[in-house]
Amino acid sequence: MVTGGAGGIDVATVEALAVAGAQVVLADVADDTAKAAAEKLAAQGLSVVGHGVDISAEASVERLVDSPSTPSAASTSWTTTRR
Amino acid sequence: MSVELWDQVLAVNLRGPMLLCRHTVPVMIERGGGSIINITSGQGLSGDRVMVAYGSSKGGLIALTRFVAAAYGADGIRCNAVAPGLVRTPALEADMPVPVQQMFQSANLIPRLGTPEDVSQLVAFLASPAASFITGQVLFVDGGFLAHLPTLSPLPPR
Numbered sequence: 047m048v049t050g051g052a053g054g055i056d057v058a059t060v061e062a063l064a065v066a067g068a069q070v071v072l073a074d075v076a077d078d079t080a081k082a083a084a085e086k087l088a089a090q091g092l093s094v095v096g097h098g099v100d101i102s103a104e105a106s107v108e109r110l111v112d113s114p115s116t117p118s119a120a121s122t123s124w125t126t127t128r129r
Numbered sequence: 130m131s132v133e134l135w136d137q138v139l140a141v142n143l144r145g146p147m148l149l150c151r152h153t154v155p156v157m158i159e160r161g162g163g164s165i166i167n168i169t170s171g172q173g174l175s176g177d178r179v180m181v182a183y184g185s186s187k188g189g190l191i192a193l194t195r196f197v198a199a200a201y202g203a204d205g206i207r208c209n210a211v212a213p214g215l216v217r218t219p220a221l222e223a224d225m226p227v228p229v230q231q232m233f234q235s236a237n238l239i240p241r242l243g244t245p246e247d248v249s250q251l252v253a254f255l256a257s258p259a260a261s262f263i264t265g266q267v268l269f270v271d272g273g274f275l276a277h278l279p280t281l282s283p284l285p286p287r
Contacts, residue, residue, distance in 0.1 A: 049149065054218025055168070058245030062253040101145030104152075111152040 047071045047110075049101055052083040060084075064092035073099040073110055135182045142186035143193065150197050154206060162205020164256045167194050168248075169210040169267065171275050191267055198265035207264040209255050214271025216243040235283035238273025 048063070050056045051072035064070045064087060072087070074080035077098025084096030095115045100106040146167050157163030172180060173187030190210060197208040215221070215233040234242050251270045254260055269275060 047149075047153070049145070050168075054220060055213065055216055055245045055248045058249035059252045062246070062249040063256060066253050066257065068256070101149060102140035104148050107145075107148040107152050111156065 047073060049073045049099060051096075052076070052079045057083055057087075060094055061087060061092065064094050069093040071095055071097055071110075071113075071115065073097045073101075075100055130181060135185075138182035139186050139189075142183070143189045146190055146193060150193070150208075154197070154201060154204075157206050158201070158204045163207075164260070165194075165197060165206065165208040166252050166255050167191075167208070167210045168252075169194070169212045171212055171214065171269070171271060173212065174267075175275065194267070195265050202264055207255075207260070209260075209263060209265070210267045211248065211251055211255070212267055212269045212271060212275075213248045214243050214269075214274040216245060216248060218245060232283070233274070236274055236277075237271070238276060238284070240284070241272065243270065243272060 048056055048060050048070060051060055052074040056072075056074075060070050060072045060083075070093065072080055072084045072094055074083070074096075075098065077096075080098055081096035084094045087094040097110055097113060097115060098106075099110040150165060153163070153165070167190050169190045170184070170187040172184035173189075173191050175184075177184060194208050194210040197206070201208070214237065215225075215230065217230075221230070230242060234240065247270050251268060255263065255268070
């Protein structure tokens with residue numbers, strides 16, 4: 047699971063994890079941005095699904111973790127972009 | 130800086146990772162372990178005259194990293210922080226004037242800015258079993274930006 051996943055560093059991180067064989071959930075604050083970024087990587091044959099999340103809101107984080115599209119929480123990374 | 134900005138930055142950069150830990154750690158414990166990698170910043174460890182909320186949030190994130198590592202190591206959960214230097218991304222190109230980028234570069238021992246891949250390769254390593262004895266650490270991927278004395282910056286030509 048990579049949050050902030052549609053950003054420059056984060057897309058590269060999603061790709062590195064997926065190339066290494068992980069099933070990756072790419073989460074970002076805008077659902078459509080997350081899904082578009084995920085679909086671009088999935089089109090290359092990588093296992094990536096997109097998901098919207100507002101990490102500052104507990105209910106939103108719960109929905110992300112409980113989502114059926116979240117295959118595993120065995121490995122998690124997140125970055126934040128708010129300055 | 131407004132109090133509203135402070136609260137907003139802390140909510141995303143520090144409450145966010147805390148909430149993610151709070152809700153993924155139980156799943157990780159159930160599955161026998163996991164690896165959490167928080168992206169922090171050199172500004173979490175060194176002072177500046179701007180972006181105090183950002184720096185404070187990233188310093189707090191380093192503390193959160195160590196607390197999670199301490200609490201759940203026995204459950205097979207590792208928690209580390211990665212501190213990138215200035216990384217060339219589309220967001221950076223849009224937000225930061227080139228002379229400021231050059232100021233950062235002139236303080237890097239490796240004379241270039243970072244790439245997204247510099248960071249992603251370290252994150253992938255920390256997420257892998259090859260890093261199974263590494264926890265509670267802050268790993269810098271910054272071209273040596275914070276590894277030298279301030280008197281060496283900007284780096285003189287050799």
